Amino acid sequence: MSRVALVEDNPDNRLLVTALLAEVDHETVEFDSGEAALAGLAEASVDIILLDISLPQMSGLEVLTRLRSDPELSSIPVVALTAHAMADDRAHYLASGFDAYVAKPILDENDLFGAIDRLIGKARA
Amino acid sequence: MGDVTGSLDRVRQRLQQRYLDSMPMKISMLESSLRRQRGGAPDDAAKRARRLAHQIRGSAASFGFFELGTLAGHVEDASDDLLPARLAELIAALRETTQPQR
Numbered sequence: 199m200s201r202v203a204l205v206e207d208n209p210d211n212r213l214l215v216t217a218l219l220a221e222v223d224h225e226t227v228e229f230d231s232g233e234a235a236l237a238g239l240a241e242a243s244v245d246i247i248l249l250d251i252s253l254p255q256m257s258g259l260e261v262l263t264r265l266r267s268d269p270e271l272s273s274i275p276v277v278a279l280t281a282h283a284m285a286d287d288r289a290h291y292l293a294s295g296f297d298a299y300v301a302k303p304i305l306d307e308n309d310l311f312g313a314i315d316r317l318i319g320k321a322r323a
Numbered sequence: 324m325g326d327v328t329g330s331l332d333r334v335r336q337r338l339q340q341r342y343l344d345s346m347p348m349k350i351s352m353l354e355s356s357l358r359r360q361r362g363g364a365p366d367d368a369a370k371r372a373r374r375l376a377h378q379i380r381g382s383a384a385s386f387g388f389f390e391l392g393t394l395a396g397h398v399e400d401a402s403d404d405l406l407p408a409r410l411a412e413l414i415a416a417l418r419e420t421t422q423p424q425r
Contacts, residue, residue: 210382217334303384307331
């Protein structure tokens, strides 16, 4: 089992992702804003972070910047979740420092599971 | 893998039904907002409508309701002048989606 942080402001999406991850034995720790995530992640002991790009107030990109500058959190893999699904967007987010990118809506959960397994496996290797 | 795939399908079906079950409340809130806009309390009502439309826009496709997501996007992006008309379209589509199948 892995612990997955989900930073997503939409409660319906949080419910769906958490339920899908539970089916493959991942435990989810939910945050409804970037501010809440930055306040709670140090105590959450997660293996990976799923970070919505389009958060209100503090954007996903800003949250990522702050995570990367925090010595305790900087090594945790971060997956961008975004409805911006053009090829240029993908390149932009990966260049911005995200470890992977999963397009929303998540119609094939294997895209998400694959990214999580790959990054957690790499982090533990 | 077959067992996992089957259980994931069941999770999606259960949550899709739960999403549908939440629609009457959302419709009620949007109708209230529309009435308030038409009754002369436009600013606060428009903000509430756009906030809920944003939520539907961001989640409907995840539950298989692509058209609802598109219509909710039209509400969120509408100018103040067009907002009541776009809102009425979304409410009608939500009602149609939640009608029991015959």
